[in-house]
Amino acid sequence: MLIRLAGDPHNFRSLQSTLRAFKPAPASTDADPTSSKTYIWNARLRELAGGGLHLETLALFRRMFLPQNPLPDAFSLPFALRSAAALSLPLTASSLHSFALKSGYLPGDPFVLSSLLSTYARISLLLPLAHSLLYEICATASSTPIPTLIVCFNSVISGHTFPSGDALTLFIHMRRRRDLPFNSITLLALFPVSPLFSIPSLHALTVSSGFQSVPAVANCIITSYAKSGDVNLAQNVFNEMPAPRELITWNSLISAYSQNGLANHVLNLFDEMHISREVQPDPITLVGVLSSCANLGARAFGLRVEAFILTTTNAFSSNTFLKNALINMHARCGNLSRAQEIFDEMPDRNIVSWTAIISGLGMHGHGESALKMFDEMLLQGVRPDGALMVSVLSACSHSGLTVRGTELFSKMKNVYGILRRPEHFACMVDLLGRSGKLREAMELISSMPMDPDGAVWGALLSACKIHRNVELGETAFEHVVELEPTNVGYYVLMSNIYSDAQNLHGIARIRAMMKIRGLRKDPGYSCMEYKGRVQMFLADDHSHQQAKSIYQMVSTLENFARKVENRGAKMVDSDIQVLGIHSEKLAIAFGLxxxxxxxxxxxxxxxxxxxxxxxxxxxxxxxxxxxxxVRDASRYHHFAEGCCSCKDYW
DNA sequence: CTAGGGTTAG
Structure with missing residues (x-):
């Protein structure tokens, strides 16, 4: 039915009007205008489409309808279709569909059929149409060869852009109802758009069908597990792959670690990659490594990566992603001026570059400069996005720029047209809360158009800690605990509020809640960088190879601490005993x-x-x-734990 | 000469 519908000759006219809307291709991109051979035109189409010049491809395609030129054939159509998909042009796509029908290439030609389906699937507006068209093909054209049918299913599955049940349903339909075999490309298309709960069973299917030996599929599984937070499973897939593993495999695991906050694992894996000599890192590797350096504050490691970049070719040192990562690394490792330097020298800044430098300035308390950069960015015609606004708002919050922040927050909606998401509300609650406007913060939460998330209530809770407001703190705590019952940070925060108020009952209540829920405070750890490696210490940790001398040093330090005093403050034996062996003591001893x-x-x-x-x-x-x-790690993550960075600690 | 695919920043 759809095929007939689209075959309306009226649509064919719309092809010409749609294509006429494009500027004609510049002379240099024309095919030889004297040629009457279609294949010469097709070769040019291929060149243009392959080079990403989609407007030019469509313009050239349109020129083929001029009387002196040869008409497009079944080989021309896929190029035009691919360009229509790349530019997301639904009308052009359906006009091309009509043309194909009119010229008799459909429904018979498998190549035209599959590229049409692929185009429909990639244009989100037409994805439902791709589904019905696919079902129609299955129902009517029993003559369609099986390989083509598989390609058709693959195209539509890969047209989905985010995980939902739809693609999976299609896959089940393909296997159960149509009894079609699938191939590795089906899996590559399916994994990224399948719901997270289905990843393990798809993995099992991959193994049983033997496709795990295809590196691309295994890479895809690593990435899928990373998305669902199952880093161990991702790691298993990596370990089961025979060496030498390809670069993308290494990169997949590096990203898996990096996205799940296992920054130390990233650095270790990067070393392992270097030692194994299986592959050489590329810019993608280094972006992941630098972001982990930033999270750890691993300055020397980051500098080593930067030095390496400077010794490599242009392809590395001119890579925008890599420069953004360097800006972020320098800013978070304390060298803001170097970050600024790289930013200033960048010829091709994008929104991420601006976000990196603005959040760097904000993190170091330069709220005014951050806002200046923001204005500069607007002057240069860069449109702000949601992530950028998070760093702008939190810059305001860290510098106490309450009025400016409030203005920007309302401009987000009214001027910049950015959807305000819970994280922006969390910034605002933090902003208001820090400046003591707890009631206004509470009112803002009540006025939210969506349900507040844990970060929002967490920001209120930490404001209540600063301003010692037990009552509102209890309200915030009730909500946040309901939303994130296993996030220990909030229990600790509430317990500290009670402790400031000397409310022992409260403290006991929180302790009991944690006990009943089987929660333990996350082990405290301290990191210190030494010779480019991040040394990590847990409280009371004896695992370090220098443990013996470290503990000797600790007790020396404890003896000193009993003797000196600072503005009348001194430590006595009982203080030292209560303190115990905190991780920072070990890190400092190691450092000394x-x-x-x-x-x-x-x-x-x-x-x-x-x-x-x-x-x-x-x-x-x-x-x-x-x-x-000593710096608090949360200073290095915005709202990592729902409460933000910690000027007030130091 | 033609279709379908994997890794990257906040």
Whole structure:
């Protein structure tokens, strides 16, 4: 039915009017105008489409309808269809459909048929049409050869852009109802658009059908597991692959780690890749590595990567993705001026570059400069997007620019036309909350057009901690715990609110809740970078190879801490005992053992440093010849735990 | 000469 419908000659006229809307191709892109041979025109179409010049492809295709030129044939159509898909032009696509029918290439020609389906599937507006067309082909044309049918299913499956049941349903239909075999390309198309719960069973199917030995399919499975957070399963797939594994395989696992916050694993894997000599890194590898350096504050490692980039070819050093990653790395590892330098020298900035530099400025408390950059960006005609606004709003929040932030927040909707998502509301709650406007923050939450998420209530909760508001804190806590019952950070935050209010009942209640729910506070850890490697210490951790001398150093430091004082504050035996062996103590001891006097010991910690430990570090700092800097890791992630960075800790 | 596919930034 659809085939007939689209065959209306009226549609054929719309092909010509649609194509006429395009500018004619420049002279250099013309086929030899004197040629009457269709294949010469087709070769030119192929060149243009292959080079991504889709407008030019369609223009050339249109010229073939001029009287002196040969008409397009079945070989010309797929090029035009592919370009229509790339430009997402539904009318052009359906006109091409009509032309194909009128010229008799459909429904018989398998190539035209499959490229038409692929085009329909890639234009989101026409995806439902692709479905019905596919069912129609299955129902009517029993003459369609099986390989072509498989290609048709593959095309429509890959036309889906986000995980839903639809593609999976199609796949089940393909196998159960049509009894069609599938191939590796079916799997490559299917994995990325299947719901996460179905990944393990699809993996099993892949193994039983023998397609796991196709590297591309295995890579695809690694990525799918990474998306569903099953890093271990992703790792298993990688380990089961025979060496030498291809670059994309390594990159897939690096991204899997990096997207799941396992920054240390990324650096280790990168080393392993180097040592195994299986492959050489490419820009994609390095983007993942640099982002992990940024998350860890692994400055020396990041600098090594940068040095490597500078020794490579242009393809690396001019890569925009890579430059964005470098800006991010430098900003988060404390070298804002280098970040600014790279940004200033970039000829081809994109929205991500602006986001990186603005969030860097914001993170370091340069809210005014961040806003200046934002204005500059607008002047250059770059349209802000949702992610950029998160860094702009949080820059305001970190610098106390409440009025400007509020203005920008309302401009988002009214001027820039950006959909305001929960993370933007979380920024605003944080902004208002930090400046003590708890009631307004609460009102904003009530006015949200969508249900507030954990980050929103978490921002309110941490504002309640700052301003010691137990009552509102309890409200925020109730909500946040319902939304994210296993996020331990919120329990700790609420417990600290009670502790400030000396509400022992409250503390006991929170402890009991955590116990009943089987929650344990995440182990505290501290990281320190040494010789380009990130050293990680857990509280009371004896696993380090230098453990013995580290513990000796710790007890030396403890003795010092008992003797010195800082503005009247001193530590006594019981303080030291209560403090125990926190991870930062181990990291600092390690730093003292392994670095030269006069250098800086930078420790990144995953949670706030307790008062007692804070004092310990202050006392120790007075007597050692190093500068000890402890930074909270949450400073390096926006709203990572629902509460944001921590100027007030230090 | 023609269709279908995998890895990258916040």
């Amino acid at each position: 053992l392994n670095t030269e006097p006069g250098t800086e010991i930078l420790v990144i910690k995953n949670m706030r440093v307790c008062e007692n430990c804070h004092l310990f570090i202050k006392l120790v700092s007075k007597i050692v010849d190093r500068r000890i800097v």
